[in-house]
Amino acid sequence: MTFCDENDIEIIKKDLRYLELLGKQYPSIASASTEIINLQAILNLPKSTEHFISDIHGEYESFTHMLKNASGVIKRKIDDIFGNSLRESEKCNLATLVYYPAEKLDLIKATEEDLADWYKITLYRLIELCRMVSSKYTRSKVRKTLPSDFAYIIEELLHEQEGINNKHEYYQGIINAIIDLDRAPEFIIAISNVIQKLVVDRLHIIGDIYDRGPGAEIIMEELIKHHSVDIQWGNHDILWMGAAAGSEACMCNVLRISLRYANLNTIEDGYGINLLPLATFAMEFYENDPCKSFTPRNIYKKISARDSALLAKMHKAIAVIQFKLEGQIIKKHAEFGMDDRLLLEKIDYEKGIVEVYGKTYTLNDKNFPTIDPKNPYKLTPQEEDLVAKLKRSFLKSEKLQRHIRFMYSKGNMYLIYNSNLLYHSCIPLNEDGSFKELAIGNKKYKGKELLDRFDSIAREAYFYKDNPKKKRFALDMMWYLWCGPNSPEFGKLKMTTFERYFIDDNLTHKETRNHYYKYRDNETIFKNILREFNLNPDTSHIINGHIPVKTKEGESPIKANGRLLVIDGGFCKAYQPETGIAGYTLIYNSYGLLLTSHEPFESIRKAIEEEKDILSSTVILEHVVSRKRVEDTDIGQEIKKQVKDLEMLLIAYRKGLLKENN
Structure with missing residues (x-):
């Protein structure tokens, strides 16, 4: 940990009024030190997962499913944990249960002969999955996502320590009690919802929620309920x-x-x-x-x-x-x-x-x-x-x-987030590529x-x-x-x-695009755009949608040598004959960027009854050798500022510029 220069007392004196206010929250050397330790620990956690979706156009069933399966992230987590120890059908069953716990449970209750045994096996699997997706967060953050009815129980089970014999019967007793008290269905629903919340920390919608499809208002209700969007x-x-x-x-x-x-x-x-x-x-x-x-x-x-x-x-x-x-x-x-x-x-x-x-x-x-x-x-x-x-x-x-009003409160023309520039359509350009x-x-x-x-x-x-x-x-x-x-x-x-x-003449129907689209494979132009928004042109990306990528004609969503990622691939049914797929989504986790293309989604009913997930293909765009940490993110920069302020507060206490209030 690097502390402020203790000789630079004049700077601390200038900020003394602010430090007095900060001191009300951390009234002693001990409390300020503890918070610095906590914040430094958070900086070393893996970067959380971001999910990018664009051009939804009212297709609420596809969107709802994409939200629940996190563009395949949950299924990949299940594969990582259980590997060959589960059959593919068992993995699909577990994934569908996480996506639609209440609806899937109704079907299982009607068909499963030994329900108590199924509950026991399933509860252990869900706890293992939840333990993995929660591992990149602090206990405090995980605790905030837990439902009040089961918060204590889930927290205990998530932090089970293998190899401690005297605790094994304790954890087994919790599982048995959940089943014996007929609380297993409610517990399964609760822990599935926790998994869905933790698997993606931030959802980015890159525009066009409305028009064409039949359920924009349903999508908006889902977004309002989302924990971070x-x-x-x-x-x-x-x-x-x-x-x-x-x-x-x-x-x-x-x-x-x-x-x-x-x-x-x-x-x-x-x-x-x-x-x-x-x-x-x-x-x-x-x-x-x-x-x-x-x-x-x-x-x-x-x-x-x-x-x-x-x-x-x-x-x-x-x-x-x-x-x-x-x-x-x-x-x-x-x-x-x-x-x-x-x-x-x-x-x-x-x-x-x-x-x-x-x-x-x-x-x-x-x-x-x-x-x-x-x-x-x-x-x-x-x-x-x-x-x-x-x-x-x-x-x-x-x-x-x-x-x-929610659209205004959560929305902008553009967003800079973790070195990525997000906007829906374009930055208007002149014919020579300069800004219009x-x-x-x-x-x-x-x-x-x-x-x-x-x-x-x-x-x-x-x-x-x-x-x-x-x-x-x-x-x-x-x-x-x-x-x-x-x-x-x-x-x-x-x-x-x-x-x-x-007018029947199709030539009059043509809509000429802004010069921006002519330059979408020009790395120099898009580096200039990144510089315009004060971003590093060599490490940052622009993510947008608006113009469907014609995948069936061989068009790639990766443009300008990777500086531009276009994730409108035909979410809207009206575009799918033109694009050949049903949309792109993007995942940005601690290991890098993953671009996923999706086949058309049939229905939520078939997803539940027949376990028909969206067929997806994932391409690794960038893979880092060393995992990105919280310290590498925008939140990390804010935490570093907090640490710096707390270090100044410590010096103020130690130099007698402020008195502790124990």
């Missing part, structure tokens, strides 16, 4: 955050995407948003319109022809309102540079044609009953009334607001400053109450973050939503 906002998350804050344009985009995927579970059942006004409006204005371009994609559930027809009309109705509201924002903000998206005014409504970038196209749908060709961006009175009703539903949804500047107000921003400014604006959009003008600007910026040409969340020059609906 952070979220880097994705463009789809920003869209929902904007809608919950009161952006009408964001709200219309949210509804349009939900209708496109025939997924109203989250909207109606999850958040209680009333879509009856939209259905009534759509039937009134689009009753005889087939709305062919707006037929929902039937990915998540089968829907009847009648329901599909209604959803198509609602889909078109909200899309037209969206284009109007977006046009109003673009006209109000010339600085957004999005005049090319003002397409409603480029339509010849009599001929049914539209001019896009100097070329004329025939519209595949010429029915626009609510658009005034002379003022195409003006809402009709009925549309204004509808938007007001829908907005009230979003603002008054208690569950949605609770989830979005964007003017916001009277100042220009780029690189890290740009993301910091957008982070601040996102919070202003939700939390501003007393300044309507600033709030409206922030709300419009939330929409810009969703689809603006220099948005670090969007990462493209334009969003061709209008063209995809109304």
Whole structure:
């Protein structure tokens, strides 16, 4: 241990007021010394495990299972402990029990002949597994994760010492008592939950929890219950955050995407948003319109022809309102540079044609009953009334607001954690690879400053109450973050939503990406990005998602010579035909980085009943010779500062600058 220079008393005198406050917590030489010893011991523990997941898109079953199996970490721990001493079927059975203890126990009780014997064997195995996953933590931290009903018992069993004969019968007695008192099921559930908590210390979500899949609100509830999580906002998350804050344009985009995927579970059942006004409006204005371009994609559930027809009309109705509201924002903000998206005014409504970038196209749908060709961006009175009703539903949804507040409390535009830079999409770049500047107000921003400014604006959009003008600007910026040409969340020059609906020529559907994506295999560029965020370019990594990795075409998620790791591999079912897999996840433990690719997950029911885990393949990206310790982490740096402060306190006591208070 290295103590402060005791001759540098002047520095200690300057900090004396702070040391007086610290002395209230550690009032004596003995207490300060004990804390230094404890902290030094923690610094030498192995680094805890981090779990990275990106682009979940409402796929709650796959996400729930990934969370429970920790991307295969629990199964690997079982293999490490039991090796060839257990059959593969027994390992799968034990793993499934840890993932879904209550549900699996119900099946086992119905089929197992000698339940008491099964309990005894299983309890010993679970205790052994729990002992291993808890070994990298202090007893104090493990104790905090234990359920109150079984805290003492689990702690005793975890610290059983082999070879002490007089204790063997004691531990065996505990196990027998648990079984005899019919508490084995509750104990199994409790210790399985402890294993799940301890196997991963920190969960990182690299954006896009919302849209497409049917259970974003279920995922949010799981995240709220998680013991340690952070979220880097994705463009789809920003869209929902904007809608919950009161952006009408964001709200219309949210509804349009939900209708496109025939997924109203989250909207109606999850958040209680009333879509009856939209259905009534759509039937009134689009009753005889087939709305062919707006037929929902039937990915998540089968829907009847009648329901599909209604959803198509609602889909078109909200899309037209969206284009109007977006046009109003673009006209109000010339600085957004999005005049090319003002397409409603480029339509010849009599001929049914539209001019896009100097070329004329025939519209595949010429029915626009609510658009005034002379003022195409003006809402009709009925549309204004509808938007007001829908907005009230979003603002008054208690569950949605609770989830979005959690998104703000745990989220950021980016995060620096243990020498890794986490963000969802990109850092806007110029054609030559330099940082792209964007003017916001009277100042220009780029690189890290740009993301910091957008982070601040996102919070202003939700939390501003007393300044309507600033709030409206922030709300419009939330929409810009969703689809603006220099948005670090969007990462493209334009969003061709209008063209995809109304023009058959696929060339008009193309969305050109920011130059960032051209450079994703350029190590020099990504080292520059790491330097911009004050990270060591030779040892740090950038981890993001957003653009699915086309694995079936041979694309690798490892880019820029390992400086960039892209972990969007197709979690969302809508992307899986394109990617060929069902997502990448990343594990960072004391031995290094592990990248895991996953096959499509069938269902939680099959995982429980048939023990069908997600089939995964793991690649070791980096393996250190010497295990990383807590002292090598961000938390370790904080602990070192605490140790330094306590060393100064000791000197203050020993030099008589402060008096002990025993």
